[in-house]
Amino acid sequence: MTKDKPVKVDLKQVEEACKELYIRALKVLPPDIKQGFARLDAAETDPLAKKVLGTMIRNISVAEETDNLTCQDTGVPIYNVTIGRNVEVDGVDLEAAITRGCARATGEHPLRSSVVHPITRVNDHTSCGIRIPAIHFAFSDRPEELTIQMIPKGSGSENNSWLKMAVPADGVDAIKTFVIDCVLEAGGKTCPPTIVGVGIGGSADLCVYLSKIAAIRPLGARCEDPEGAKLEQQLSVAVNQLGVGPQGLGGDSTAFAVHVELAATHITMNPVAVNMQCHAARRASATFTPKGLTYGF
Amino acid sequence: MAHYEIIAPVTDAQVRGWRIRDTVTLNGTLYGIRDGTQIHMFDRGRKTRFDLRGHAVIHTAPNVRKVAKSAQHPAGYVPLCVGTTTSARMERFTRPLMQQCGVRIIIGKGGLGEGSAAAFKDLGGVYLAIVGGAAALETTWVEAIEDVDLDDLNPESLWKLRVKGFGPLLVAMDSHGGSLYTEVNQAARGRRAAALASLGVKTAN
Numbered sequence: 001m002t003k004d005k006p007v008k009v010d011l012k013q014v015e016e017a018c019k020e021l022y023i024r025a026l027k028v029l030p031p032d033i034k035q036g037f038a039r040l041d042a043a044e045t046d047p048l049a050k051k052v053l054g055t056m057i058r059n060i061s062v063a064e065e066t067d068n069l070t071c072q073d074t075g076v077p078i079y080n081v082t083i084g085r086n087v088e089v090d091g092v093d094l095e096a097a098i099t100r101g102c103a104r105a106t107g108e109h110p111l112r113s114s115v116v117h118p119i120t121r122v123n124d125h126t127s128c129g130i131r132i133p134a135i136h137f138a139f140s141d142r143p144e145e146l147t148i149q150m151i152p153k154g155s156g157s158e159n160n161s162w163l164k165m166a167v168p169a170d171g172v173d174a175i176k177t178f179v180i181d182c183v184l185e186a187g188g189k190t191c192p193p194t195i196v197g198v199g200i201g202g203s204a205d206l207c208v209y210l211s212k213i214a215a216i217r218p219l220g221a222r223c224e225d226p227e228g229a230k231l232e233q234q235l236s237v238a239v240n241q242l243g244v245g246p247q248g249l250g251g252d253s254t255a256f257a258v259h260v261e262l263a264a265t266h267i268t269m270n271p272v273a274v275n276m277q278c279h280a281a282r283r284a285s286a287t288f289t290p291k292g293l294t295y296g297f
Numbered sequence: 298m299a300h301y302e303i304i305a306p307v308t309d310a311q312v313r314g315w316r317i318r319d320t321v322t323l324n325g326t327l328y329g330i331r332d333g334t335q336i337h338m339f340d341r342g343r344k345t346r347f348d349l350r351g352h353a354v355i356h357t358a359p360n361v362r363k364v365a366k367s368a369q370h371p372a373g374y375v376p377l378c379v380g381t382t383t384s385a386r387m388e389r390f391t392r393p394l395m396q397q398c399g400v401r402i403i404i405g406k407g408g409l410g411e412g413s414a415a416a417f418k419d420l421g422g423v424y425l426a427i428v429g430g431a432a433a434l435e436t437t438w439v440e441a442i443e444d445v446d447l448d449d450l451n452p453e454s455l456w457k458l459r460v461k462g463f464g465p466l467l468v469a470m471d472s473h474g475g476s477l478y479t480e481v482n483q484a485a486r487g488r489r490a491a492a493l494a495s496l497g498v499k500t501a502n
């Protein structure tokens with residue numbers, strides 16, 4: 001069987017889409033997050049917390065009505081690229097197109113550039129810089145399909161990120177304790193209710209990456225590993241017993257959920273990482289196929 | 298739980314009358330300030346031409362569009378999206394901001410620490426909590442950017458905003474040592490052992 005001619009990715013279209021994705025992500029929250037708000041609001045028993053949730057829910061519609069950003073923090077721009085089968089693209093050109101799209105969103109909308117050089121702190125006002133936007137590549141078996149997901153990761157939640165290289169002797173108890181302590185430590189700084197992303201296993205770098213993947217996973221989706229799924233379920237209940245509440249002002253709604261992602265690890269290692277996503281849990285995605293371009297979350 | 302409609306500047310006696318859980322709505326002038334602004338003001342000796350005595354500052358760096366100066370946009374900036382950032386990073390600037398500049402109200406999200414609580418008590422100030430991440434709504438309370446100073450630090454400039462019906466904001470830290478964050482945090486830490494026990498983890502205490 002001869003292979004079909006690969007589908008070429010239109011880089012002009014990618015650039016436009018990457019500009020559009022940044023703006024879309026900042027303006028419209030995904031449906032699973034809106035549902036998550038409705039669920040928390042219905043269950044909240046603290047009157048002040050209910051008011052705070054009400055303001056957040058109102059803000060989501062004000063943003064849509066006034067065509068404005070839900071939150072002012074344009075974040076660290078992250079683009080997650082998933083390349084399907086039989087897709088032809090020059091990687092270097094693809095990265096350049098994504099970066100141009102990101103810079104154009106910043107200049108043309110305009111958006112606040114939240115990105116600076118890490119030592120001089122100079123802001124180029126492009127949202128771009130050394131290795132930023134962060135671009136991650138993954139592969140799928142979907143034919144003739146390229147997907148780009150954009151995450152503007154807010155600093156309030158990102159500043160609350162932790163890695164602990166626990167030891168095997170401390171077992172899963174070390175993981176559970178670490179997650180609870182991170183939620184306590186974060187308090188209101190992460191703009192709760194949050195999605196608490198937990199990476200377990202792997203190497204140090206992989207563990208932190210997993211915690212980010214977990215934090216941006218849509219609400220309702222489960223960890224694929226049954227042990228991970230069980231653990232995230234238990235942790236979701238436990239963190240909401242702490243009473244940190246929306247904005248750290250007290251209440252039942254501390255987290256929409258705890259999400260766990262796993263990787264196999266070394267016999268001597270027991271790493272755990274936590275990365276939080278705030279209530280402005282923003283995502284937008286674009287899927288390119290021979291039929292055209294569709295936007296989603 | 299009282300509600301106050303105010304126009305800044307405010308006096309020492311005024312802010313000392315407010316207690317945690319009261320609410321305040323601000324009208325008139327509000328200054329926007331952030332990490333970079335305060336690093337330059339308090340670590341690098343930069344001075345502002347604004348008189349901040351008795352005023353309110355908000356931890357922010359807005360999204361703006363540059364336009365020609367006009368009556369509607371006196372500073373040449375349109376406020377596109379004005380929101381609030383995490384205050385805790387700027388903890389060490391509370392006292393100098395109050396002592397050197399006379400600021401009495403800090404608006405932010407996530408709360409400030411013990412050093413700030415002591416400064417509020419010693420110098421007469423409060424922390425008002427806004428709902429972080431609700432910037433689209435917050436922006437509707439901002440009428441204009443009236444002026445801007447230290448603009449080479451843009452977007453971390455010192456912004457002079459004109460606001461209307463900015464709130465209600467929650468008095469989360471008062472000038473009597475009260476802090477909702479400390480209350481909530483202590484209570485949450487008190488529930489730590491029970492939460493861990495529900496996960497099958499035994500703790501020493």
Ligand code: SF4
Pocket residue numbers: 071072073153154155156157189190191278279280380381382383429430431
């Ligand atoms: S933590 Fe999230 S919701 Fe809060 S201000 Fe930052 S980006 Fe916005």
